[in-house]
C-alpha cells in the first residue's frame with residue numbers, strides 16, 4: 001500500500017508553481033506580467049537593490065552573503081554598483097500611499113501569545129514587498145534566495161533547500177507568490193526555536209492543513225489543548241509499556257516474516273538474479289500500520305496480509321491532506337461543496353468510516369473503564385493485561401479528559417504520525433545496508449550472536465548497539481520529516497549561531513530544515529556517507545564555537561539512541577524541546593526489532609530490472625547516482641517508485 005506524500009511539500013510545490021518559473025525574484029508576480037507596470041528589467045533592478053541593501057546590513061555583521069544573491073538574480077552586476085548607497089528612506093518602487101494602506105490592518109489588536117491573525121500575515125507580506133520591490137533594507141535581516149522553480153518543485157524540495165543553504169547560510173528567505181518562509185539550517189537557531197523560545201512559535205500552516213483530519217490532536221492542537229493533552233499522553237509511553245511493546249513488535253512482525261518467506265520461495269527474480277521479487281517500502285508501511293493499530297488502540301489492521309476498507313480509509317486521509325495543501329482556494333469550506341464534489345464525498349465517507357471504527361473502540365474502552373492513578377497504571381503487569389493499548393491507558397487515567405472527540409483526535413494523530421515515519425526509517429535502513437555489504441555483515445553478525453532465532457527482547461536491543469546505531473544513522477541521513485514547520489507568534493531575535501542574527505517577525509512562517517542540519521559537514525564529517533560508527537566518537541568543530549559538538553557520553557549511559565542533547569541540536573530526528581516527538585523511543589525500538597527479525601532471516605539485492613525506471617534525470621539529480629531508487633518528499637522521504645528488491649532466504 002503506497003502512502004501519500006504530505007502536506008507541506010505540496011504547499012511549496014503549488015505555491016512555487018504559481019510563481020511562474022522563478023521564485024523570489026518574481027515573488028509577487030502571478031504571471032509573466034510584472035508588478036504594476038514595472039518591466040522585467042526594472043523588477044530585476046529592484047531585486048538587485050534589495051540584495052545590496054542586504055549586503056549593507058550584513059556588512060555590519062561582518063558577513064558576506066549578499067553578492068551571490070545579486071548575481072544569481074540578475075545574472076549581472078549592473079545594479080549592485082548603483083544600489084549600495086540605498087537606505088530605508090530611498091524606497092522608490094512603491095507609491096506614497098503604500099505606508100498608509102498597511103497601517104489599517106495593523107490597527108487590529110494583536111495580543112502576543114495568541115494565534116496569528118490576518119493582520120500578521122499582511123505585515124509579513126508587506127515586509128517582503130518592501131524588501132523586493134520597494135528598496136527598503138530587509139527588516140528581518142534575511143537574504144532572499146532566488147533560483148529556478150525546478151530546484152524545489154520536482155519532488156526533492158529538501159535538496160533544493162539544501163543547495164540554497166549552502167549559498168545563503170542560515171536563515172534565508174524564500175518567497176512563493178504571497179507566501180514566504182525563513183529557512184533555518186543552524187543548530188543554535190534550531191535550539192532557540194524549538195526549546196528556548198518555543199512558546200513564541202506555533203505549528204502555523206501545518207496545523208491549518210492537519211486540523212480537519214487530526215482535530216485537536218497534539219500536532220495541530222492550540223497551545224492550551226496541547227499542554228493538557230501532552231501531560232496526559234506522555235505518561236502513557238512509560239517504561240513498562242515500552243518494554244511490553246517490544247514483544248508486540250515481534251508478534252506483528254511475524255506476519256511480515258511469513259509474507260517474506262512466501263516471496264523468497266517464488267523465485268521470480270529478473271534475469272541474472274535469483275530469488276523472489278518484492279517491494280519492501282510497501283511491506284514496511286504495512287507492518288508499521290499493524291503495529292500502530294494494535295499498540296495505540298488495540299485494533300488489528302492485519303495490513304501485511306490483506307487490504308480492507310479501513311486501511312484504505314487511513315490512506316485516503318493522508319491523500320486528502322496532500323490535495324488540500326495543493327489547492328489554492330479552500331473549496332471544501334464552500335456551502336454544499338461537501339455534498340456536491342465527488343472527491344470530497346469520498347473523503348468524507350472514508351473519514352466517517354475511520355471515525356466509526358475509532359469511536360467504537362473508544363466506547364468499548366470506556367465501557368470497561370477501571371480508573372487508576374498514573375503511578376498505579378504505570379506499574380501494571382502487562383504480561384497479564386488483555387488490552388495494553390495507549391487508548392486503555394488514556395481512558396483509565398484518573399481525571400482523564402475522556403471526551404470522545406478529543407480521544408478520537410489523539411488516536412488519529414498518533415496513527416498518522418506514527419506509522420509512515422517508522423516505515424520510512426526501515427526502508428532507508430535496508431537500502432543503505434544493501435549498498436554497504438560490510439556494514440550489513442556486521443549487523444547480521446551482531447543479531448546472530450545476540451538473539452539468534454528468538455524474538456528480540458528489550459535487553460537484546462540493549463545488547464545490539466551497532467544495529468541501534470544503524471537506525472540512528474539512517475535517521476540522520478533521512479530525517480522523517482525532512483522539515484519542521486513553525487509560525488512566529490511573537491517577534492523575537494534569532495541568535496547568530498553558525499549563521500546570521502535575524503529578527504523573526506510575528507506571522508512569519510519557518511521551515512526548520514532537519515535535512516540541512518543532518519547533512520552539514522560542519523557538524524557531521526563526510527555528511528553524505530552512511531557511517532553508523534560515527535556515533536561512537538566525540539566531535540567538536542572549533543570553526544563553529546557556538547556549537548558544543550557531539551558527545552557520545554551524553555547519551556550512551558542513559559539512553560539507547562543518540563539524541564538532540566548529545567549533538568547540541570545538530571541531530572533532530574524527533575525534533576526537540578517541548579514539542580519533541582512523544583513516540584521517539586517507541587519508534588526506534590520498533591525499527592530495531594523489525595530490522596533484527598528481517599535481516600536475520602533474509603538476504604536482499606536491488607532488483608536490477610527496476611533501478612533504471614526509478615531514476616530521474618541524473619544531470620539534474622546527481623545525488624540519484626548515490627540513491628539508485630530515487631528520493632521524493634512527502635511527510636517523510638520516500639523512494640520514487642518503491643524499494644524493489646530481490647529476496648532470498650538466508651542460510652543460518
Ligand code: HEM
Pocket residue numbers: 218219230296413414417418419421422425479480481484485572573574575576578579580581582583584586587588
Ligand atoms: C521514526 C519514527 C518517527 C519519527 C522520525 C518522528 C518524528 C517526529 C518529529 C520530528 C516530531 C516533531 C514535529 C515538530 O516539532 O513539528 C514528531 C512529533 C510527534 N510525533 Fe513523532 N516521529 C516518529 C514516530 C512517532 C510515533 C510512533 C508516534 C506515536 C505513536 C509519534 C507521535 C508524534 C506526536 C503525537 C507528535 C507531536 C508531539 C507534540 O507536538 O507534542 N511519532 N515526531
